[in-house]
Amino acid sequence: MEMIGTTILAVLRDGHLAIAGDGQVTMGNQIVKGHAHKVRRLYHGKILGGFAGHTADAITLFERFEAKLEGASGNLKKAAVDLAKEWRTDRVLRRLEAMLLVGNNEEILVISGQGDVLEPDESMTSIGSGAPMAISAARALLRHTQLSAEDIARISLGITAESCIYTNTSIQVETL
Numbered sequence: 001m002e003m004i005g006t007t008i009l010a011v012l013r014d015g016h017l018a019i020a021g022d023g024q025v026t027m028g029n030q031i032v033k034g035h036a037h038k039v040r041r042l043y044h045g046k047i048l049g050g051f052a053g054h055t056a057d058a059i060t061l062f063e064r065f066e067a068k069l070e071g072a073s074g075n076l077k078k079a080a081v082d083l084a085k086e087w088r089t090d091r092v093l094r095r096l097e098a099m100l101l102v103g104n105n106e107e108i109l110v111i112s113g114q115g116d117v118l119e120p121d122e123s124m125t126s127i128g129s130g131a132p133m134a135i136s137a138a139r140a141l142l143r144h145t146q147l148s149a150e151d152i153a154r155i156s157l158g159i160t161a162e163s164c165i166y167t168n169t170s171i172q173v174e175t176l
Contacts, residue, residue: 006038007130007139007160007167010108011138012123013149016036016175017103019048020153022130022161023170029031039174046104047076048174052128053115055099057078061087061098065111076102080117084127088115105176116126124152130164150175 008021021038024031040062047069051058051088064086066080080102100111108125110118118125124142126134137156141147149153156171161167 006052006128007084007126007134007164008038008052008128009126009131009134009138009156009160010048010050010103011142011149011156012105012108012140013152013174015105015107017048017105018175019050019101019103020157020171020173021050022157022167023097023172024166024168026166031107034168036168037172039172041112041174042066042102043074044117046074046176047102048104048128048176049100049102051098051158056174058098058100058123061100061111065102069139076104076107076109077145080111084115084117087111098162101127103176105138105173128166129132130157130160130167133160133163136168 006022009086010019019039023035025033025036042049068082072078072087083116102109108123134156137159138152141152150173154171157171161169
């Protein structure tokens with residue numbers, strides 16, 4: 001599922017996680033909001049998550065994911081798999097159009113409505129319309145600098161905003 005209208009990037013370096021998201025909300029080809037918050041803290045501040053897709057759908061998924069995290073005592077992977085199974089099989093949830101990018105100090109996961117729970121090969125990943133650009137920038141910074149996860153996420157999203165019309169420079173970064 002391709003999500004347009006945002007870019008969310010997660011970077012894990014030296015046991016520190018940063019998830020960055022831009023603030024732009026679009027409807028079709030119109031910008032309707034420039035300072036939305038698409039990244040949030042979950043499970044007592046121990047997990048971060050960001051979303052791409054329809055806002056109301058993402059909020060619903062965050063609420064479900066929080067419940068799964070509580071039921072799994074904060075086990076990120078178990079909660080992600082449980083949500084993906086429910087999302088794929090539930091008639092109402094199946095219609096939700098969003099993706100979640102979640103992580104803690106040890107791992108990053110992407111959860112989709114097709115039942116996917118993807119763990120990236122490298123210590124970063126991205127979702128949304130600017131994902132390829134954000135990953136390219138983050139990969140270069142991870143490989144060739146000693147910048148922190150937060151700096152890499154912020155700089156990479158700024159670079160993405162220079163090319164992706166659905167990504168703006170109102171960047172929010174949350175870190176663990």
